[in-house]
Amino acid sequence: MPVVSARKALAEPGATGVVVLVDNAAATQNLEKMARGTGHAFSCEQDGDTYKVGIAKGASAIEFAREPASPATAAREKDSSRGPVVLITADSMGRGSDELGQLLVKGFVFSLAQLTPPPEAVIFLNSGARLTAQGSSAVGDLKQLEENGAGVYTCGTCANYYKTVETLAVGSIVDMMAITNLLASASAVITI
Numbered sequence: 001m002p003v004v005s006a007r008k009a010l011a012e013p014g015a016t017g018v019v020v021l022v023d024n025a026a027a028t029q030n031l032e033k034m035a036r037g038t039g040h041a042f043s044c045e046q047d048g049d050t051y052k053v054g055i056a057k058g059a060s061a062i063e064f065a066r067e068p069a070s071p072a073t074a075a076r077e078k079d080s081s082r083g084p085v086v087l088i089t090a091d092s093m094g095r096g097s098d099e100l101g102q103l104l105v106k107g108f109v110f111s112l113a114q115l116t117p118p119p120e121a122v123i124f125l126n127s128g129a130r131l132t133a134q135g136s137s138a139v140g141d142l143k144q145l146e147e148n149g150a151g152v153y154t155c156g157t158c159a160n161y162y163k164t165v166e167t168l169a170v171g172s173i174v175d176m177m178a179i180t181n182l183l184a185s186a187s188a189v190i191t192i
Helices: 002-011 025-037 059-065 071-078 098-112 126-132 139-147 156-161 176-184
Strands: 017-022 041-047 050-056 085-088 121-124 151-155 172-174 189-191
Touching: 002 017, 002 025, 002 050, 002 176, 017 025, 025 041, 025 050, 025 156, 025 172, 025 176, 085 098, 085 176, 098 139, 121 126, 121 176, 126 139, 126 151, 126 156, 139 151, 151 156, 151 176, 156 172
Parallel strands: 085 121, 085 189, 121 151, 151 172
Antiparallel strands: 017 050, 041 050
16 A cells, blocks of 8 residues: 555655655565656665655656666566566465475476576465575575576565565565556466
């Protein structure tokens, strides 16, 4: 909701910026993604459990918001062919044995890292958010996916629910609007 509210406020006639108060790190990361993704300047100050997020519009904001391209972004820009968007909704694959399901999902993530072209993005929802946290056996393969040019994204609400926000080991936290946009613009979607 903070992202949706910020977007609405920024769309108001004459709006030059907005200040949003939130109570968790995932919300600040979601707001930052939205701000930078739309060419706006972003700032954040923490005071105890409260985060004060500033988002500013304008030409100077666009220059401020631009960051050097990451290796993953540069690789995506060089390669015009697009792989699928992969949606991983659990930390286990299939029904039956949880132990087998965890082995299968790890094998699936490893296989994704071998694809050419790589997936455009791999999105983690629900218990799938655990796969991007420190200690997950999938982290090494997910880092390889990023190096290959795939975006790795974890649902912020899911990361908050499973308390993996602070232990995120790969990729970035995104909001449901970003997930929806990725899925809507995908050349193909694979869901497990």
